[in-house]
Amino acid sequence: DTAVSQTPKYLVTQMGNxxxxxxxxxxxxxxxxxxxxxxxxxxxxxxxxNNKELIINETVPNRFSPKSPDKAHxxxxxxxxxxxxxxxxxxxxxxxxxxxxxxxxxxxxSIL
Amino acid sequence: AQTVTQSQPEMSVQEAETVxxxxxxxxxxxxxxxxxxxxxxxxQMILVIRQEAYKQQNATxxxxxxxxxxxxxxxxxxxxxxxxxxxxxxxxxxxxVYGGATNKLxxxxxxxxxxxx
Numbered sequence: 136d137t138a139v140s141q142t143p144k145y146l147v148t149q150m151g152n153x154x155x156x157x158x159x160x161x162x163x164x165x166x167x168x169x170x171x172x173x174x175x176x177x178x179x180x181x182x183x184x185n186n187k188e189l190i191i192n193e194t195v196p197n198r199f200s201p202k203s204p205d206k207a208h209x210x211x212x213x214x215x216x217x218x219x220x221x222x223x224x225x226x227x228x229x230x231x232x233x234x235x236x237x238x239x240x241x242x243x244x245s246i247l
Numbered sequence: 248a249q250t251v252t253q254s255q256p257e258m259s260v261q262e263a264e265t266v267x268x269x270x271x272x273x274x275x276x277x278x279x280x281x282x283x284x285x286x287x288x289x290x291q292m293i294l295v296i297r298q299e300a301y302k303q304q305n306a307t308x309x310x311x312x313x314x315x316x317x318x319x320x321x322x323x324x325x326x327x328x329x330x331x332x333x334x335x336x337x338x339x340x341x342x343x344v345y346g347g348a349t350n351k352l353x354x355x356x357x358x359x360x361x362x363x364x
Contacts, residue, residue: 170352175356
């Protein structure tokens with residue numbers, strides 16, 4: 136039933152490690168997004184993909200690499216994690232960027 | 248570049264009362280969408296209401312309504328008959344109409360709403 140699902144919901148790891156967050160949507164949407172919510176609750180776009188093609192790539196360190204194997208999936212891989220990467224990461228989807236975006240429940244990433 | 252400003256970091260309302268959350272935005276475009284999202288402590292992002300800029304009529308969804316003032320670039324959210332479940336962080340967001348998949352949401356900094364029993 137879940138429209139946009141992210142795994143894992145919580146991720147605790149040490150500095151320097153590499154980790155991935157997975158996102159899947161079953162809404163048939165063709166556009167998917169990653170947003171970052173920092174400790175002050177500010178939400179900012181990181182990436183968007185449309186039909187597996189990278190459309191938006193905001194000023195994000197190249198340690199962050201999104202991958203979209205198909206329209207329904209958008210994963211986020213993060214290399215060499217730093218303390219400043221601690222945040223909640225939200226996946227979202229919409230149809231061609233026009234319809235409202237539906238969000239996943241977020242992944243809280245904590246770097247020790 | 249478009250910006251969204253929420254000048255009230257925190258608000259409080261008594262149960263059953265009405266509260267209005269403020270949002271202003273800056274854009275040079277004439278067509279766009281505006282949204283209010285609710286984020287309860289569970290951290291989900293829930294769409295509350297949306298407004299198309301070309302529509303003069305204010306959007307309403309049950310107890311939630313907006314006051315959209317295009318000339319003033321103001322988009323406030325009114326919550327009537329407040330309920331305990333309305334307690335959450337509320338985000339105002341802007342999105343362009345044109346540009347298809349480049350249409351990212353631009354968020355304000357949020358207003359934390361407390362509902363007192």
